[in-house]
Every structure is written in structure tokens, then in C-alpha cells.
Amino acid sequence: MRLGVNIDHIATLREARGQLEPEPSFAALLVENNGADSIVVHLREDRRHINDSDLIILKEVVRLRLNLEMSVSSEIVGIACKIRPEQATLVPEKRKELTTEGGLDVKNNFKRVRNAVVKLANTGIDVSLFIDPDKKQIIAARRAGVSMVELHTGRYANAENKKEENRYFEELKTAARFAKSLGLKVFAGHGLNYNNVSKIAGIEEIEELNIGHSIIARAVFVGLGRAIKEMRELID
Ligand code: PXP
Secondary structure, eight states, X not given: OEEEEEOHHHHHHHHHHTSSOSOHHHHHHHHHHTTOSEEEEEOOTTOSSSOHHHHHHHHHHOXXXXXXXXXXXXXXXXXXXXXXXXXXXXXXXXXXXXXXXXXXXXXXXXXXXXXXXXXXXXXXXXXXXXXXSOHHHHHHXXXXXXXXXXXXXXXXXXXSSHHHHHHHHHHHHHHHHHHXXXXXXXXXXXXXXXXXXXXXXXXXXXXXXXXXXXXXXXHHHHOHHHHHHHHHHHHO
């Protein structure tokens, strides 16, 4: 199972001081050298962490796949088409949210999503849609023309008790199986940490996990290299 590491919070720390360090591309090199498979960053419309020049530098220095999380806004789609990361993951975006809340509602925003998918795909970018583990959204994603989806694991990760956790785990398992049966590659992420990742890593249909906050938080204490290796071991 592949591991994508989201390094947005390296830039969050830099922005806390408005200075130049820590530098996201240094983190990207450590991610590369410690067993991860892709670098993930989210260029938000409000540029609260990763900014346009980070993206240009990352595209230059990163040898792994660069997976750009992004909204369907035409400004951001235009930037992605210029920079051309290997992959774009379309996510919903609200200005005031702390992090991505819920999956993209592909079903009710079909035209906008489809237009963004077509533009990105025509530039040679692989496009994934970040959706809730919901049959209707999976069908809409397939219709939108993507070959991959990332299932939102937030409800599972934030479950308040074992019973809820089991219910949301089963929901993810069923969704992963269904998406794969439609020929989609299946990824997952959001809220995964050192305690809850193993169960998700056991879902056969999931090919890739994308993890940010918990790895960067652990890196504060043990260093980024070790934090990634520990997560890698749990997934394996
Ligand atoms: N996948 C997607 C699509 C996301 O938007 C995020 C958050 O940026 C993640 C994965 C990683 O979530 P977390 O930081 O909670 O690990």
C-alpha cells in the first residue's frame, strides 16, 4: 500500500511567523528519503499554508509523484494546468474551515467538477476526487470521468466510540469494494493517525493512504524521517 505524505503543515509553521523557515521543499526531500511514495500539498484559495512559489519549487525538486489537492475554482485549475503536478485531487473548500470538511459533492456539482476534470486531464494530469464513502458519490465520480477516487476517512477517524468506529469502518470497506468493482483505483485519507491506520491499511481494495497532520505532529518530537518510517511500518 502506498503512502502519500501531506506537508502542508510545514508551511503552516512557516506562516505562523511569516518568515522563510521551515522550507516545504526540505521536508519533501526527507519524505522522499524515508519510504513514502508521494508528496501531497493543498494549494488553498486563501494560501494559508502552501503558496504558488512553493508549488513551483516542489515541482522542480520532487522526484516522487506530486499530488496537488485543490478546489475546482477556475483560478486554481489554471495554476494546476500550468504547473502540471502528476496528480490533482479535487476537494471541497470553504474559507473558514480548519481542514477539508467532508467529501466533494460530485453528484450535486456535476458540471463544475466534470469541467475541472476534463481541463486537468487534457493537460496530462491524473485526476482523483476526494469523496465520502457513499455509493451515489462513487457513481457520480465514475461518470465524471476519473479513474481514481480518495475516500474520506474522517467519520471513521472521529468516531466517538467503538460501535461508531466499526460502523464507519464497514462503510469504508463497502465503498472501497464498490469503487473497485467500477474499475476505479481507490485511495483513502483524512484524520488517519498512528492508532487508527492499521485497520484501514487492512482494506484490500485501497491502494494508497494520504496522511498529513499526525505525521507532522509526531515529527515535532521524533523528526520527520522517523515519523514517516513509523507510519510506513504500521501500514505494512
Ligand atoms: N486527503 C485529503 C484529500 C485531504 O484534504 C487531507 C487534508 O489536507 C488529507 C488527506 C490528510 O488529512 P490529515 O491531515 O488529517 O492526515
